[in-house]
Amino acid sequence: MINFDEAVIRENYQFIYAQRDRIEAIADQICADEFDLLFFTSSGGSMAMMQPFQHYINHYSPIPTDAMLSADLVLTGCNRITSHSIAFLTSKSGDTPDTLKAAQYLKERGVRLVSVIGIPDSPLEAISDYSFIYKDGRPQELVFYLLIGKILEIKGYFPDYKSFADELGSLGSALAQVRIQADEACISYAKKYCREPYNIWIGSGDLWPTAYSYSMCVLEESQWIRTKSVSSPEFFHGTLELLEDDVCVTLLLTEGVTRPLDEKVKAFAQKHTNKLTCFDCRDYALPGISDRYRPLLSPMIMAAVLQRISKNIEVITDHSLDIRRYYRKGEYS
Amino acid sequence: MINFDEAVIRENYQFIYAQRDRIEAIADQICADEFDLLFFTSSGGSMAMMQPFQHYINHYSPIPTDAMLSADLVLTGCNRITSHSIAFLTSKSGDTPDTLKAAQYLKERGVRLVSVIGIPDSPLEAISDYSFIYKDGRPQELVFYLLIGKILEIKGYFPDYKSFADELGSLGSALAQVRIQADEACISYAKKYCREPYNIWIGSGDLWPTAYSYSMCVLEESQWIRTKSVSSPEFFHGTLELLEDDVCVTLLLTEGVTRPLDEKVKAFAQKHTNKLTCFDCRDYALPGISDRYRPLLSPMIMAAVLQRISKNIEVITDHSLDIRRYYRKGEYS
Structure with missing residues (x-):
């Protein structure tokens, strides 16, 4: 890795x-x-x-x-x-x-x-x-x-x-394991989609901020990849119409209370694009963490998963995560 | 018209x-x-x-x-x-x-x-x-x-x-006049950008919801045009890095209290893309409306302006605003 x-x-x-x-x-x-x-x-x-x-x-x-x-x-x-x-x-x-x-x-x-x-x-x-x-x-x-x-x-x-x-106290080790579990899928994701002209990112509840900020603060800011983020319920009020076989959609599924909203997006999107990727918190083992606490931990689980996209994509695109055109460089702030 | x-x-x-x-x-x-x-x-x-x-x-x-x-x-x-x-x-x-x-x-x-x-x-x-x-x-x-x-x-x-x-009581007539004033710029905007592969829409405060919903509920839903909407302050936390000469940016300027946030985007974007369009509420006369009430009216002024994009774009793209691929057609809801 x-x-x-x-x-x-x-x-x-x-x-x-x-x-x-x-x-x-x-x-x-x-x-x-x-x-x-x-x-x-x-x-x-x-x-x-x-x-x-x-x-x-x-x-x-x-x-x-x-x-x-x-x-x-x-x-x-x-x-x-x-x-x-x-x-x-x-x-x-x-x-x-x-x-x-x-x-x-x-x-x-x-x-x-x-x-x-x-x-x-x-x-x-x-x-x-x-x-x-x-x-x-x-x-x-x-x-x-x-x-x-x-x-x-x-x-x-x-x-x-x-x-x-x-x-x-056990989660540090568990999140290292999550990265290991996620790496192969993230390499494959990064290779497949790093040159897509448009990327729709979707999430809900405690993972909506992750969908919003990963697409904007990582893909846009550090990879100059064009995105659109939309929350799972709002997807059905406009963005759904963009789906075609070749439109790249990335869905983050939470284990929290809004999961049914993500599952509805998944059911719809898998019928209408061939480029749907789901990252689902439920797929990752967390040794030492009880099932009853997992619904609280989706943001940390997903951050660990998505970090494996970041770490791989900068090598695949040969574009360091640290390069900026403008941020904190000009007089704009 | x-x-x-x-x-x-x-x-x-x-x-x-x-x-x-x-x-x-x-x-x-x-x-x-x-x-x-x-x-x-x-x-x-x-x-x-x-x-x-x-x-x-x-x-x-x-x-x-x-x-x-x-x-x-x-x-x-x-x-x-x-x-x-x-x-x-x-x-x-x-x-x-x-x-x-x-x-x-x-x-x-x-x-x-x-x-x-x-x-x-x-x-x-x-x-x-x-x-x-x-x-x-x-x-x-x-x-x-x-x-x-x-x-x-x-x-x-x-x-x-x-x-x-x-x-x-005078605003109905005024908003008809706004449409007349806006039409030429909106025709030109629609012709120039209706085939852009990616459209960044920006606004703040009382016009952020307009930027969000016009791009999603009109351009995406009824014209299948790909967009990204971002609020004026958040633009500087990621999306700014996407700007290049040929990246299409549409900025809505409010007359409300958050206008300085829009002006900051304008100052930045006009240096970094050749495809910046500003729709500014301040540009439209409102006969019968006192200046002191104008800062409250940006959403209605801008809706009148943007309607002229909608009415023209469906003719230019030969794609009726009423066509849907999926919305309210399937079993997803």
């Missing part, structure tokens, strides 16, 4: 998991005072990474949540935010301009800011009440599984949190 | 506007009891049509709002909904399956349902507490301008509502 080091994957996972106590302590501090809203704001892929947690909170609890892109928040405003609200922000660099402006907007309203950032000593860390710096730690989602999971436990909506978080 | 009858446009507008009293009476009834949430749910283009009103409420008032696609609502749930909530639903046919299931879900929770429907005697009308049947009335958005505007007035956040709604 190219660009794969099982030891590094385990280490990077462990870097975050080993700080479980620190992350849970942030959850304790958040819950020490009453709050009226858990608000998520960021930009691009960072926003997409957090969105499944709004979905989980909405499904498992009556805790009020909201989410807005940072650029929209600053101009449109969000009426629900008060000095009793909690905001979650993420930024790899810690200096994404829109996210920083949103942090400032929220701070002025007395909101407590919880930031998850890639590197230390950034402007976002400076303005935040609580920060977690993940450095090489991966996947970043793990921070939110522990943080949001613990908040849900404290509030009484996730009594199994401790057992869930204990089992997450 | 082909497929254009000014008298019909005025009549269809007047069909809704003439029922202003009835629509405002629904607003009165909604506000007669306290409510804790204005919730929007539907599917596809109907959902997109309502989304600007959540944006306006959020910007102008602290009234709590939320929005979810109907298919997601039924499976994921929405924790904020109580028996004191108000839900708005729209469906041209009144029998869209996901929207009906959502109506049922909401009804079981004691939510009052307000539906805007194209035809009388539908299942959606039967389950709703208040309904407005628009028949040939256009644009449907006008119902929501009157309904939401009146609610905002009653709650104290739109003291100029009466003057605004009075001026809307």
